[in-house]
Amino acid sequence: MSEQLLELSTLRELEEKNARILGPYTLMERAGTAAADLVCHLHESPCTVTVLCGPGNNGGDGYVCARALVERGYDVYCVQVAGKSPKEGTNAYKAKQMWEEIGGRTFEDPYNAPKSQVVVDAIFGIGLNKPLKGEYIDAVQWYNEREAVHVSLDIPTGLDSQTGQWIGSMPGCRSDVTITFLAGKPGLFTGIGQEVCGHVHTDNLGVSIPLSNINLVEPIDFKSVLAPRKLISSKKDFGRLGIIGGGKGKVGAALIAGAAALRMGAGSVLVELVEENLVYDPGCPELMFREKIDFSEIDALVIGPGLGFSQTARQRLNEALDLQIPLIIDADALTMIAQDSELTSKTAQRSAHTVLTPHPGEAARLLKTTVKDVQSDRVMRAQEISVLTGTVTVLKGSGTVIAQKSGITWINPTGTAGLATAGSGDVLCGMIGAMFAQKFDFVSAILSSIYLHGAASENIDCGLLAGDIAPSALHILQNLRMDVKKNGLKQLGELSCHQRIASHNFYSA
Ligand SMILES: NC(=O)C1=CN([C@@H]2O[C@H](COP(=O)(O)OP(=O)(O)OC[C@H]3O[C@@H](n4cnc5c(N)ncnc54)[C@H](O)[C@@H]3O)[C@@H](O)[C@H]2O)[C@@H](O)CC1
Ligand SMILES: Nc1ncnc2c1ncn2[C@@H]1O[C@H](COP(=O)(O)OP(=O)(O)O)[C@@H](O)[C@H]1O
Numbered sequence: 077m078s079e080q081l082l083e084l085s086t087l088r089e090l091e092e093k094n095a096r097i098l099g100p101y102t103l104m105e106r107a108g109t110a111a112a113d114l115v116c117h118l119h120e121s122p123c124t125v126t127v128l129c130g131p132g133n134n135g136g137d138g139y140v141c142a143r144a145l146v147e148r149g150y151d152v153y154c155v156q157v158a159g160k161s162p163k164e165g166t167n168a169y170k171a172k173q174m175w176e177e178i179g180g181r182t183f184e185d186p187y188n189a190p191k192s193q194v195v196v197d198a199i200f201g202i203g204l205n206k207p208l209k210g211e212y213i214d215a216v217q218w219y220n221e222r223e224a225v226h227v228s229l230d231i232p233t234g235l236d237s238q239t240g241q242w243i244g245s246m247p248g249c250r251s252d253v254t255i256t257f258l259a260g261k262p263g264l265f266t267g268i269g270q271e272v273c274g275h276v277h278t279d280n281l282g283v284s285i286p287l288s289n290i291n292l293v294e295p296i297d298f299k300s301v302l303a304p305r306k307l308i309s310s311k312k313d314f315g316r317l318g319i320i321g322g323g324k325g326k327v328g329a330a331l332i333a334g335a336a337a338l339r340m341g342a343g344s345v346l347v348e349l350v351e352e353n354l355v356y357d358p359g360c361p362e363l364m365f366r367e368k369i370d371f372s373e374i375d376a377l378v379i380g381p382g383l384g385f386s387q388t389a390r391q392r393l394n395e396a397l398d399l400q401i402p403l404i405i406d407a408d409a410l411t412m413i414a415q416d417s418e419l420t421s422k423t424a425q426r427s428a429h430t431v432l433t434p435h436p437g438e439a440a441r442l443l444k445t446t447v448k449d450v451q452s453d454r455v456m457r458a459q460e461i462s463v464l465t466g467t468v469t470v471l472k473g474s475g476t477v478i479a480q481k482s483g484i485t486w487i488n489p490t491g492t493a494g495l496a497t498a499g500s501g502d503v504l505c506g507m508i509g510a511m512f513a514q515k516f517d518f519v520s521a522i523l524s525s526i527y528l529h530g531a532a533s534e535n536i537d538c539g540l541l542a543g544d545i546a547p548s549a550l551h552i553l554q555n556l557r558m559d560v561k562k563n564g565l566k567q568l569g570e571l572s573c574h575q576r577i578a579s580h581n582f583y584s585a
């Protein structure tokens with residue numbers, strides 16, 4: 077099963093329930109100890125560590141972590157940020173007392189702490205409910221400026237655990253690693269979350285986690301795509317994808333999508349260019365061109381890349397919406413739907429699978445709002461689009477959100493700024509189309525494409541060409557298929573490909 081991401085209200089319920097079952101202080105002791113384990117893993121030989129502690133339970137986790145590290149021979153200092161001690165009688169107060177009982181040293185000003193190899197952010201966690209001010213901002217600045225390994229407990233201070241945005245206008249802590257407790261939170265993986273959390277380790281603190289509507293995409297979510305192909309098979313078995321694009325002067329997008337679809341295994345691809353003429357693409361001679369695709373010839377359709385807004389484009393979109401085959405709607409086709417309420421309701425009435433792949437600008441058009449508003453709560457906005465249009469919505473960007481109208485939602489953890497290059501969205505819709513043409517179940521078709529598209533950019537943050545993405549995604553897919561063939565599906569649940577790449581990169585640095 078993939079990793080569950082819990083919303084704030086569920087986390088609070090879980091916290092209360094387990095405090096009743098286990099006793100109020102147990103989870104804090106487990107969280108702080110898990111954090112100490114992680115620090116020891118990151119820096120095996122004892123070193124100097126400074127822990128910034130806030131006034132609440134996040135700070136309490138920090139004091140426990142500090143004590144556990146001293147017990148293992150580390151030289152540890154705590155900073156009571158803003159001079160605020162935890163309230164008497166709270167768990168955090170108890171944690172601080174136990175820290176003092178072992179002779180732990182606490183400063184009020186982080187600048188008095190000695191140079192440290194590891195700095196720990198235990199200022200605020202999920203309880204932050206208003207913008208940081210005064211000495212809290214100073215402490216965050218101190219943290220970010222240290223030349224050290226940066227570790228956040230539960231969530232980087234300042235980040236909204238739901239939305240992945242800073243609370244208020246001031247930026248918060250930026251970390252190399254975040255150890256998050258009980259379960260992941262959506263905000264760690266979307267918006268600026270992915271950038272400021274570093275690698276995220278989840279520790280469930282020995283507690284069983286309830287099923288959630290929000291999950292992280294992992295290879296186990298698309299196991300049907302990971303089965304090897306049968307030896308005896310023909311191109312017909314892998315379906316025929318149609319792609320409609322090619323508005324005036326915009327031929328490239330449909331060709332990029334078509335080439336990506338072939339790479340990802342579509343048996344064949346037909347391209348229709350509504351306002352341009354091409355009989356042959358020298359860059360990808362495998363593509364076949366049709367003046368007008370006969371819809372009875374195809375198994376799935378992508379419409380939108382470079383489509384333009386001509387009368388023909390609009391008419392083809394209208395016809396496409398009537399089809400009873402999977403439909404992937406991208407780019408200009410999304411804008412047309414956003415601007416025409418009849419097209420929107422026609423989209424919502426479709427009975428076959430429909431996938432919308434808006435970037436934040438297109439999402440804003442669909443919801444008649446601003447890009448800023450879309451980015452302020454990506455999970456919520458993706459869910460709103462999927463309810464409005466009755467589709468699966470893929471809200472692209474760092475931490476792509478995939479929302480079904482039933483409310484089931486995923487966040488994709490793969491991808492880098494290397495994907496911020498012309499045509500990478502065209503590649504994605506071609507990849508999704510290819511998976512539908514091959515008749516994988518719709519969840520696997522969508523999640524595999526998004527995951528592999530992102531993973532193809534791993535370790536590359538610039539200079540990637542759109543045309544590089546699908547070959548690299550295919551390589552990763554082949555490796556995953558080989559892994560599954562050799563070791564079975566079980567190991568996928570234990571360690572995702574992304575985690576494997578990520579942990580390898582970080583720990584080997
Ligand atoms: N949920 C759970 O079951 C567990 C929670 N634990 C820790 O507890 C944390 C949550 O603890 P809390 O609810 O005490 O919250 P925090 O420690 O995040 O915040 C503490 C308090 O600070 C105040 N505050 C909020 N924003 C502020 C601001 N801008 N300036 C000044 N004060 C502000 C609030 O009154 C809040 O209650 C988690 O993030 C996690 O680290 C762990 O101990 C393990 C178990
Ligand atoms: N910084 C980033 N981190 C992760 N993924 C990104 C980033 N920037 C872009 N992407 C991905 O690249 C693709 C860009 O799509 P889109 O904006 O439609 O581009 P284009 O119109 O050029 O094809 C999307 O899949 C998006 O999720």
Ligand SMILES: [K+]
Pocket residue numbers: 134197198199200201228229230231232233
């Ligand atoms: K924190």
